[in-house]
Amino acid sequence: MMQPYGDADSNLRSIAGRAEGFGRLAIGGLHGGLYFVTSLSDDGPGSLREGCRRKEPLWIVFEVSGTINLSSYLSVSSHKTIDGRGQRIKLTGKGLRLKECDNIIVCNLEFEGGRGHDVDGIQIKPNSRNIWIDRCSLRDYDDGLIDITRQSTDITISRCYFAQHDKTMLIGADPTHVGDRCIRVTIHHCFFDGTRQRHPRVRFGKVHLYNNYTRNWGIYAVCASVESQIYSQCNIYEAGDKKKTFEFYTEKAADKEEQKSGFITSEGDMFLNGAQPLCLPIESKGESMFHPSEYYPTWTMEAATHSLREVAQFCTGWQSICRPDGQ
Structure with missing residues (x-):
């Protein structure tokens, strides 16, 4: 099996700048000090919120495991790594807001049970860039699990687990x-x-999907709307009752x-249990489609196989791993 990031846990900060795809420049808090979360309180000394608001x-x-009940969105300022390796942290109530920020890494957290109008697990808007979301488990929010909008770009979502949800990723x-024509996102090994629905749903942006496993969707797997370009490469689409894999919505x-x-564009994808493969809408034929190699030279990808399907079921989402050594 070809697994990405084989040695990324060798040292605490060795994940910085290691994302594959459009978020590859995200270094998070690489050049900053360590901040230790010692309290599960929503705010105050030693809280996650206190660390995220620092400039x-x-x-x-x-230093603790448990649930942090957020009473409002937790805003993350630029140049932060939120590194959950070594503990089990669940965020509930509300979610993370990445607003006008640069260089964010979020790793090995759980998001569950966000309540309220327009409450997303991770909301990325506006004008945020160089972001990597890795090995997070997300479920059961009132709006989206991850939403990327308003000219936010250069983002990678990898090794994440999504469950118990309707509108998954917008x-x-x-x-x-x-202005969202600038959006570029890579989603892989999720x-x-x-x-x-919405695995993802895309307007305007360029999105590279590879080695993801999507099963038993309720409406469609992936949706391309106004001017979006989605490059689907070596993914596994396993239908349940609904067989339509790709949807196309027209908008002005x-x-x-x-x-x-x-x-x-579907290349090397596997379609299981009657999943219907690609059917291009007439107006899209002959139009240009980006290729990921125009933007980054390499990515760790293997053929869509049943062994990849098995690995996806236990190598995604929050992982019980030690915090790597290092300062």
Whole structure:
């Protein structure tokens, strides 16, 4: 098996700058001091919120395990690594907000039970970039699990587990937000386990999907809407009752006259249990499609096989691993 990031846990900070794909420049709090979360309180000394609001670069680690009940969105400032390795931290109530920030790494956390209008597990907007979300488990929020909108870009989502949810991942929220043409996201080695739709749903942006496992969706697996370009490479799509893998929604960009959907290239994907493979909408034929190699030279990918399907079920989401050595 070809597993990405084989030695990324060899030292505490060795994950910095190691993301594959569009988020590859994310270094998080590499050049900052260590911040120890010693309290599960929502705020105050030793809390996660206190570390995230500080303006200087920080590498945030946890000395405690347990649930942090957030009464409001937890805003993360630039140059932060939130590193849950070595403990088991669950965020509930609300989620993380990555607003106008740069260089964020979020690793090995659980998100569950976010309540309230427009409450996402991880909300990335506006104008945020160089972000890596790795090995997180996300389920049961009132809105999205991860939403990437309003000109946020250069983001990688890897080895995450998604379950018990409807609108899983939205990339580009509105056809009037034409600035979202800048959005670029890589999603790889993730497991979408019975979530209903949006794995992801995309407007405008360029999205590279590889070696993900999506099963038993409730409406569709992946949706391309206005002007989006989705490169689906060596993923496994296993249908439940609903067989439509790819959906195309037409919408009108605010600065265009005609409605358009997005388009999808499927290369090396595996379709199981009657999952219907790609059917391009007529208006997308002949239009240009980006290729990931235009933006980054290498990525760790293997053929879509049943062994990859098995690995995806236990190598995604929060992991019981030690915190690596290092300062």
